[in-house]
Amino acid sequence: MTSPQQTLIVDLGDRSYPIYIGSGLLQQSALLGQHITGKQVMVVTNSTIAPLYLQTVLDGLKGLKIEGFQVDSLVLEDGEKHKHLDTVNLIFDHLLRQRHNRTTTLIALGGGVIGDMTGYAAAAYQRGVNFIQMPTTLLSQVDSSVGGKTGVNHPLGKNMIGAFHQPQCVVIDTESLKTLPPRELSAGLAEVIKYGLIAQPDLFVWLEQNIEQLRQLAPQFISQAIYQSCECKARIVAADEREQGVRALLNFGHTFGHAIETEMGYGNWLHGEAVGAGMAMAADLSYRLGWLTKLDVQRIQDLLTASGLPLWGPEQMHAITYLQHMQVDKKVTDGTIRLILLQHLGEAVVTSDFGHELLQQTLQQCSDI
Template sequence: MNRTDTVIKVELGARSYPILLGSGLISRGDSYAPFIRSTQVMVVTNETVAALYLRKVKSALKGYEIDTAVLPDGERHKTLASVTGILDRLLQQRFHRDCTVLALGGGVIGDMGGFAAACYQRGVALIQVPTTLLSQVDSSVGGKTGVNHPLGKNMIGAFHQPSGVVIDIDTLTTLPGREFSAGMAEVIKYALIDDREFFHWLWENMDDLMARDRTALCSCIARCCRNKARLIAQDEREYGRRALLNLGHTFGHAIEAAAGYGNVLHGEAVAIGMSMAADMSSHLGLLTEGDARRIRSLLRAAGLPVSPPQGLSRRQVMALMQQDKKVHQGVLRLVLLQGIGEACLDSGFEPGVVEQVVACA
């Protein structure tokens, strides 16, 4: 471990694990070694990421019995069929219950590699090696895994905590601008949930972040991971406070599905969703109009959209929201804002208010 590396602990009792954060980690064997139980490692990745990093990971893992499952790139391949392909490969290669799955890529790869690890022989070890900003600050931490179904996003999946998360900041240099911005949506989410100070820090440092300054990025990612780790430690299975992490996601998932997966990036949909949540909060008198405006400004500064693409059907978005996982006993529960850094769960609003916000956007 280099002096400059950061280690963040996710405290979950017997399922606790560290997040390693630093530069060049992806090419170093000691980043992975503590998390590998036997000699068998299945690297799950996609074609795009494989071309950039697979050779580095493989040479870092010299001496292990490595096999790879390389999937096509894109959210539309996040299906049970793709995960079945990984499971077939694990069985064909006679991987045992003490093997390790290493998910190398963005959120889609992390979700599918993680779900395969969750289901193979009722659960094997998992290392998350997220290579996008979005997966580094969000999806690689917390144990949510799964796939989409034609009738809904992330509807099939499991909670499966990794043994370790390895975040190499250098991978962000190859990330396309649109995807970088999409990751910033989740970054801003952490500020809005419970960290007003971070919101101000983001105002001050947005230029450096967008220029991908390493020092700024390291501080930013570490802060997001710490904030997420704290929420997860309080509520691993999302019975309560962890649900705040869904800020912007109920609107966002519906927009993503209505637009067709891949047309609007997940982070972009979350940005639109957070903007809608801010709007709704201000309609309900929870948030000042000034704060709602500041939120939209910060999202725009990060290169993000704040309203849905043209031609989206309001009725379809509403129907998709009703099928959301956050519906309890038929009642839609949304994460709203009582202030910047003060998210709350709310289900006591008139359904008409939601329609109004969706319609106006």
């Protein structure tokens, strides 16, 4: 028994692919079968997700009855702190030991870390093989599994090594959220709020009204939030696959957030938590520029709080620390920090035209509280 399934298409010409959203999709192997072209599959997951869902996915794959079908799996340690080249190398090792060839398909079963690493392994293995995203966290369902950004962290910067590599499809089973810790649910909501803030004022208002239902995983509300988020992201990615322009708006809150994650060590702050705090900072700076009203900022802060997200960065982080990390952000061009800021609720711009002093004030405000 599954609830109605929704399908979205990410429109990227010959790299277009569907996103399937619904309840119980992890059991529906036929969905996967449509997107597996070779005779080898490797499911990559982590030690938290494996006991919950790996067997379900493997059983589904075995049910596909492809002649001479080889299905392997690899269970990695869980956590952002493992998102580095050495872990990706474990995927390469396993692929080579099990003799996977160019026609293999990797399946990323897990959250954003698994998706990013598996996607990057797929981009690089034999210079590129197919992969499928099966995101199991809200954050990865609404953000990282869509759009083809893959990669790993480096001690000196987040997501500094990677590739643009689009999946064959994305399978989002909303049932998997039932096993997600509340803190991670909140982290995922940060990205949903982001879509409202940068491009969909209606979504922002809807979130203000329904945040409690979302935190309680009311099925229709969760499905709608995921669908609207993926639709927003798919539209932006289709317009700018390789982040030459408008796609940068998706990084709203992320430049501040990456500084927090880098300083605190990956995984101590969840990505969504850091982005939540980063969005509050970006809103504060937008207010100082006279773009947002005090009320706008208050509404943003209220929604973040109602979502269970922090409003500011870690106490021990000072302005100078933020600036140091922000200088190596990928959005820095020729030494100039570029930020995504809000001209209105629901409308973001990329700008380097904010005045260093106002940025300082925002950063000091964050570290004072």
